[in-house]
Amino acid sequence: MTSTIVKSIQYLVRSCFCAAIVSSIALPALSATPSANKTSAKHGAKAASATPVMQENVRFNEWKEVSAFITEMVDKHQFDKAQLQTVFEQVRYVESARQLMRPAPAGKPKNWKAYRARFVEPYRIEAGVAFWNKYADALERARQQYGVPPEIIVGLIGVETIFGKNTGKFRVMDALTTLAFDYPDTPTRDARMQFFRNELENMLLMARESGVDPFAFKGSYAGAIGWPQFMPGSIRKFAVDFDGDGSINLTDSPVDAIGSVAHYLAMHGWKRNLPVTFPATLISSEANPALLQTALSQGLRASYSLAELKTFISTASSDAPSNIQYGVIDLQNGDEATEYWLATDNFFAITQYNRSYFYAMSVFDLGRIISAAKEK
Numbered sequence: 516m517t518s519t520i521v522k523s524i525q526y527l528v529r530s531c532f533c534a535a536i537v538s539s540i541a542l543p544a545l546s547a548t549p550s551a552n553k554t555s556a557k558h559g560a561k562a563a564s565a566t567p568v569m570q571e572n573v574r575f576n577e578w579k580e581v582s583a584f585i586t587e588m589v590d591k592h593q594f595d596k597a598q599l600q601t602v603f604e605q606v607r608y609v610e611s612a613r614q615l616m617r618p619a620p621a622g623k624p625k626n627w628k629a630y631r632a633r634f635v636e637p638y639r640i641e642a643g644v645a646f647w648n649k650y651a652d653a654l655e656r657a658r659q660q661y662g663v664p665p666e667i668i669v670g671l672i673g674v675e676t677i678f679g680k681n682t683g684k685f686r687v688m689d690a691l692t693t694l695a696f697d698y699p700d701t702p703t704r705d706a707r708m709q710f711f712r713n714e715l716e717n718m719l720l721m722a723r724e725s726g727v728d729p730f731a732f733k734g735s736y737a738g739a740i741g742w743p744q745f746m747p748g749s750i751r752k753f754a755v756d757f758d759g760d761g762s763i764n765l766t767d768s769p770v771d772a773i774g775s776v777a778h779y780l781a782m783h784g785w786k787r788n789l790p791v792t793f794p795a796t797l798i799s800s801e802a803n804p805a806l807l808q809t810a811l812s813q814g815l816r817a818s819y820s821l822a823e824l825k826t827f828i829s830t831a832s833s834d835a836p837s838n839i840q841y842g843v844i845d846l847q848n849g850d851e852a853t854e855y856w857l858a859t860d861n862f863f864a865i866t867q868y869n870r871s872y873f874y875a876m877s878v879f880d881l882g883r884i885i886s887a888a889k890e891k
Contacts, residue, residue: 566611567685567736573608576600580696584712588719599719602729603692612690612736616707617699627846627854627873634877635884639673643885646678646769653757653770661777662787667861668776670882671868672769675744679769682742683735691715691738691747714738717747741765742772745779753779783867784860789839791862791879793830795855803827810843815863815870817842830857844872 575581581603588594647654647669654665676682695711698704718738722729734740738747742765745754754763757774765772797807806827810819817840821830828843835841839859846854856876865875 567609567689568611570608570610574604575606575608575692575696576603578696588716592720594719594723605730606692607689608697609685609689609693609736612685612693613697613699615736616694618701624849625847626849628848630873631877631880634674635881639677639881640885640888642678643669643673643881644889646672647885647889650769650773653773657757657773657777661781661785663777663780663785666882666886667780667865667878668773669885670878671776671865672742672772673881673885674874674878676742679742682744682766683733683739685734685736686730687718687732687734687738687740687747688729690734690736691718694737711738714746714748717751721747721751742769743776745775749779753782779868780864784864786860789859789861790834790836791859792876793832793835793857795828795830795843795857797855798827798829807843811845813842815866817858817860817863819843824857828855846872846876
């Protein structure tokens, strides 16, 4: 397993070197002992094409939190302390990454239609048809192996990076370190900082396993890498060599990206041949508001039968199976009426990629429309 990861990351990083000049200071391979442990973290990021804005006067290696992190990496994974200190001397603070993590201004209503229009649009649809036609064999193989339909894989890669067009310009080490130690002041700040520290840990492990400069990796402002925008922990845990060349390359191999997306979804609850969503209508705008609110508060899971839902919400679709579980989702439209849908476990599997109803529905809609356009 370790040798496969090493070859995989070496191949991935070679593509990064071709794309841009990386750190101007060469680093020795981070030392390791044979007993070093490996850890993983969940994926949870989105693509970004913003240009990094750096603050050159920030010295991370002087921060006590960074010093504690270095000590932890030495104790937990047997890194060389002096080498890690040299690494963090070169990390640059990315102000733009921090700003992009700030929540939307308070009071601004959510608008599903506006969100959807950013992703379900002519350019992505046309590019999606071309992508599907070019990689039809790999998409069908992913369906057979993992049970994930081509339209879901195509929709997800289209939403994430417009099929490899926008994979990110940030040095992953810079973005992850900034967010791990200076995340914006939000209600979830502590949890998000811990998430990014876990990803920074995985980033350093990836660099050590490949024996290359950790600053070679480029990605989004959140540290996500390649066509499918996998975080380092997800690369180490869920990425697969789907083109069979002996290495995993999410930057330059769309086939590896296809297989890795399918594998990720399969490992996060995707069920073969299960539908995704069905449009729903409230029985009455005043009927059983408490039941509706309870259903909307169940989290990212399907926990109701159609019979249990029928007192306050229903679907007109005759294709909705009566023998599976559903969740109720709401897509708010600003001042316009909210859309309601019944969602299955497969919809909630997509939300494990990005914990947003808007995101998951955009993936579903884009893939569905690309599929229809492909058949014309």
